[in-house]
Amino acid sequence: TMAPSCPTDQLVLQVPAQPLLAGDTVTLRCRVMQDMSVxxxxxxxxxxxxxxxxxxxxxxxxxxxxxxxxxxRCK
Structure with missing residues (x-):
């Protein structure tokens, strides 16, 4: 079985707003724009x-x- 997929245009990649430096701790997050579960x-x-x-x-x-x-980017 295949898992349902989410249209790529519904996904948003969240990145930190501040400048990043080597050694920083960073986590990129992929969020869904609408009420969908991914x-x-x-x-x-x-x-x-x-x-x-x-x-x-x-x-x-x-x-x-x-x-x-x-x-x-995320997909």
Missing amino acids: SRVRFYQDEKDLGEVLRGTELPLSPLQLHHSGRY
Whole structure:
């Protein structure tokens, strides 16, 4: 069986508003805009699939390192 999917335009990637520095503790969160339940998402860094996230809709990047820089999205 396949899990129901959420339209990508309903997902919002939440990132910290402040500038980030190497060594910081950061968690990216993928949220749903409307009243839908999403239990698992995939994160992409510069269009590279980072694989399925084990922690549901969160991607921890701690401690933050230079190779973490890039454009992120979730799906």
